[in-house]
Amino acid sequence: MDRLTEMEAFATVVDQGGFTDAARKMGISKSAVSKHVSSLETRLGARLLNRTTRRVSPTEIGLAYYDRARRVLNDAGEADALVTAMQSAPSGLLRVSVATDFGVNHLSPVLGQFLHSYPEITVNMILNNRYVELISEGFDMAIRVGDLEDSSLRARKLTETYKRMIAAPSYFEEFGRPEKIDDLNDHKLLHYSNQASGNVWKLTAPSGEKRQVRTAGSLTVNDGQSLLNAAIGGLGIAYLPSFLYADAMRQGLLVDAIPDLPMEVHGIYAVYPPGRYTQPKVRAFIDFLVEQFRDKGPEDW
Structure with missing residues (x-):
């Protein structure tokens, strides 16, 4: 006989308190339930149930076996449900965390296409500039730029972005152009306030040496678009990703x-x-984003 069926028959007898109710629960005859349990006891060489005319109860060994058997049966049920879910059409609420700059400029414009393709999915996109805890805060996924700090998460690379210092031509006409990293000490820097390291820029010198620049600036703000606008307005030098500045550079701003x-x-x-x-729903969205950003970055935005 099938081992899993024997296990299910025994566990159902314990759950229902008898063979008659167990048979009704499983949709088979009482004699079939009895045969499954007897076969299980014979195979294990142990009596699992105490049988009386009034009630059926597990023996000490039977109770220990029941605990493990119930776990196996639950896992089997979840495995069946998993296969069904993975073959079903993507659906349900998808909660996504994404940095404001990237979300506004590059995710929001394509969401309509995704929702049109998957009408059974609803999206709750949270735009913020903080590092969210996916599981504890109830997010299905997040879009992150830069080094991944949490190695326990699964990740799929969508594309790349450059990050470099940019400013308006009018700024350099007024204040001169830096030729090396040390020259930044004499310039107005536009800082992003949400960086964990504070007003520090991590740069790489032509020699490959890693440098850190910590200089007070004329503006500190927690929004990349605002820094971009300030740089275009000639207020100073900003250190931004190409998905923000690429269009402005193409226009010569x-x-x-x-x-x-x-x-x-x-x-x-x-x-x-x-x-x-x-x-x-997560797999569908990630596959969609991979296709959307296939020809994007690191400079082409």
């Missing part, structure tokens, strides 16, 4: 502050909680 410096390359990732499988 901004230029590279120190062209000789290596450009920093940062990955853009979809991250989601670890697990043995990916929910269909």
